[in-house]
Amino acid sequence: MTDKTYLFQYLLRLADDHLILSQRLGEWCGEAPTLEEDLALANIALDLIGQSRSIYSYAADVENKGRDEDHLAFVRVERDYRNALIAEQPNGDFAHTIARQFFVSAFMVPFWREMESSNDLMLAAIAAKASKEVAYHLRHASEWVIRLGDGTEESRERMIEALDDLFIFTGEMFEVDETVEAMIRSGVCTDPSSLMGEWLQTVQSVIAQATLEMPDTGFMQTGGRMGRHTEHLGHILSELQYMQRTYPGQVW
């Protein structure tokens, strides 16, 4: 593979992470526990859609085959989506959505910060904007983890269950494979596994404030980067792609 194809792959992964997670958060619109929270979740979803658009557009430029952001976002088959599995996990109850956002944002904060000094000027520019956005996402999710963990008996149980359910999907964010290695080598990104320490520290400190214990670390699921997903992704795509599949090639 050439550097360009590696970069294209890498960008797709990153864009898919953002798109799929925003699709999930968008499902909350009109259904959040309070009106205030409804607006908060939509704000996060909008940040993520914005980030995915910048990354898809850039990926389309890198690929240079006449596809645009919407081609990449909407017209691929399931096995070609490269998001991490955590992004596609169902919203579940509010605790699950918060746990998912918390784990992801705790990673995205150091990730985008490092990316600000990427060799790739385009990604560095995207990172400068994204850094500020994810910092708020992390704060928002952390405050909820703390309140749900240290709230009522019921919220505590739900928060524990959510953290346990989702922890197994967190390892994938730190994986290094051939594509990531190529990116590290060419100075596009830093080694994601080097962000593990900071991530753990963030997660541990918030979970401690929530008066909870860290979930048991054990086996970590993987596969999203190779297009091996959970069964949830197919259903996301059947909604996401509905218009583009039903009316192919039209302008909306």
Place this chain on the structure above:
Amino acid sequence: MSETATPLWEVFIRARNGLSHKHAGSIHAADAEMALQAARDVYTRRGEGQSIWVARSSDIIASDPVDKDMLFEPTASKIYRHPTFYDIPDDVGNM
């Protein structure tokens, strides 16, 4: 049937540095941190904010409209507090 009420907070936003905080509206939140976040998410979605204050609505002490005349009428007659009360010849220039 009503559940326990979540407290109401008044939200004040400084739109730009150099301006004072202005009342933007209100939100509901259980505590101060959540109130700040809600104020941010509700009232600064179009780049309206540089700084946010929140205060519990129940902590705001308001003057009684019944006292309006007593409180505010007496100042209406003190026109000598305003610059236009004083006659300065035009040829003196701006003052």
Place this chain on the structure above:
Amino acid sequence: MYSQGLIGADGKTHEDEAFLNAFQARIDAEQKIEPNDPMPQGYRKTLIRQISQHAHSEIIGMQPEGNWISRAPTLRRKAALLAKVQDEGGHGLYLYSAAETLGVSREEVTDQLLSGAAKYSSIFNYPALTWADIGAIGWLVDGAAIMNQIVLCRCSYGPYARAMIRICKEESFHQRQGYEIMIALCNGSDEQKELAQDALNRFWWPSLMMFGPPEGDSVHSSQSMIWKIKRFSNDDLRDKFINATVPQAEHLGLTIPDPDLKWNEQKQGYDHGDIDWNEFWRVVKGDGICNRDRLKKRRKVHRNGAWVREAALAFASKHAAQQTADAQIAAE
């Protein structure tokens, strides 16, 4: 649209004549009434009814469009739609806040919505079946709403008028967003044009109904008009909407589904065919195709969120107690 909130409003009031005259003098002098000002009970009750039903309309109005966020055809459309539906939530919130200044809590008015005691605009009981409906809703429903809302910016009650100013400012992109969707469809394939025409066919009449039934000449002497809660008759606003919208439909190359629609040179406006007010009353009374789904969904959302709201309150009270204890220790 939100004059529907005045249907069945009881403006009856029991204050003495001197009080009412003094109040009316303030209204006639175009002075805004503020929360702590003395006001007739009937004025307060009418406003609570209208503002809370306006708020409920925004909240229930999130559903038909929210139904399409996951299926929006492009990322640009998805972001715009999500931002728009989010705005509606925000507008519901601003309006609940305005109602709260009159002494009703958000919990109380929410209960009224969930129990079915309070109504919301009839339009949101019509389903959004195709992507073109998202265009039609933005163009027609928001277009109709804005006619009413601009007038409400001058409502005599200060907090309502201020909320409306903010809402009108934010909503200025909503109708354009919808019309732009319609333009894309009408510039597209035959199939897309058909989608657009079909959406217009289904949403035209319900949009006209949003203004409420004709009130006859009595409207100008109605209590809401005298108190300047309402400033134009339903028919006046409806005509204004039709006159603004017909040329927009022509621009799109779409046909308004009203064979009796024609320009009236004398009144410099359009005459339109009969509106099916039986349908309107059926939908208002609960038998629109979506009424039951809309309320069920809202009740479910409320129920599912209860444990989260309780948790936030429990955390706050635990930590407030902690803070007080810490402060006491520090003081000792």
